[in-house]
Amino acid sequence: xxxxxQSPTHLIKTRGQQVTLRCSSQSGHNTVSWYQQALGQGPxxxxxxxxxxxxxRGNFPPRFSGLQFPNYSSELNVNALELDDSAxxxxxxxxxxxxxxxxxxxxxxxxxx
Amino acid sequence: QQQVKQSPQSxxxxxxxxxxxxxxxENTAFDYFPWYQQFPGKGPALxxxxxxxxxxxxxxxxxxxxxxSAKQFSLHIMDSQPGDSATYFCAxxxxxxxxxxxxxxxTQLTVLP
Numbered sequence: 001x002x003x004x005x006q007s008p009t010h011l012i013k014t015r016g017q018q019v020t021l022r023c024s025s026q027s028g029h030n031t032v033s034w035y036q037q038a039l040g041q042g043p044x045x046x047x048x049x050x051x052x053x054x055x056x057r058g059n060f061p062p063r064f065s066g067l068q069f070p071n072y073s074s075e076l077n078v079n080a081l082e083l084d085d086s087a088x089x090x091x092x093x094x095x096x097x098x099x100x101x102x103x104x105x106x107x108x109x110x111x112x113x
Numbered sequence: 114q115q116q117v118k119q120s121p122q123s124x125x126x127x128x129x130x131x132x133x134x135x136x137x138x139e140n141t142a143f144d145y146f147p148w149y150q151q152f153p154g155k156g157p158a159l160x161x162x163x164x165x166x167x168x169x170x171x172x173x174x175x176x177x178x179x180x181x182s183a184k185q186f187s188l189h190i191m192d193s194q195p196g197d198s199a200t201y202f203c204a205x206x207x208x209x210x211x212x213x214x215x216x217x218x219x220t221q222l223t224v225l226p
């Protein structure tokens with residue numbers, strides 16, 4: 001069984017740029033959730049995708065957007081990067097839209113200069 | 114309303130001792146309470162979880178105690194080991210269609226040999 005994988009592991013961008021982060025869900029899982037974890041803080045929910053549709057969204061601006069593909073992998077896109085977007089971005093997969101057990105990937109560390 | 118408050122921020126315990134981390138919540142719509150363990154450079158990993166219809170759940174050295182009336186829950190780590198040194202997060206999920214997790218701010222546990 002393959003776990004949740006994310007790419008890239010690290011990324012450096014400058015303010016105003018755009019970034020795309022990728023996530024492959026665990027085998028058999030059709031739901032992907034994205035979280036932002038600032039340094040020294042708990043993860044904060046960005047949004048969730050279930051069967052290619054957005055299934056819930058946290059308190060993040062529209063410049064945070066996502067996609068889920070037919071193979072249930074997912075992308076997180078952030079436009080107009082701000083310094084405060086520097087964080088660890090975590091992807092978690094679960095068995096279905098109401099799956100309680102969420103399995104996290106190792107994250108992508110984004111630094112915005 | 115969505116916040117989960119966690120304490121202490123950091124905890125130092127001797128090997129073999131008991132580590133206790135506490136969390137409190139306000140939102141009565143929460144009905145699933147997991148604890149996650151996170152090592153540096155890794156994503157959070159599910160340790161143990163509880164629903165509000167039980168007051169205690171034990172898995173190996175890890176026990177969750179749940180007090181529904183006080184809206185509090187805690188993690189007890191018995192016979193703490195140096196390998197348990199990590200950051201621990203409590204979380205809560207609501208009963209909505211998207212099981213988004215609301216995390217506490219984390220507790221950095223250090224177990225001294």
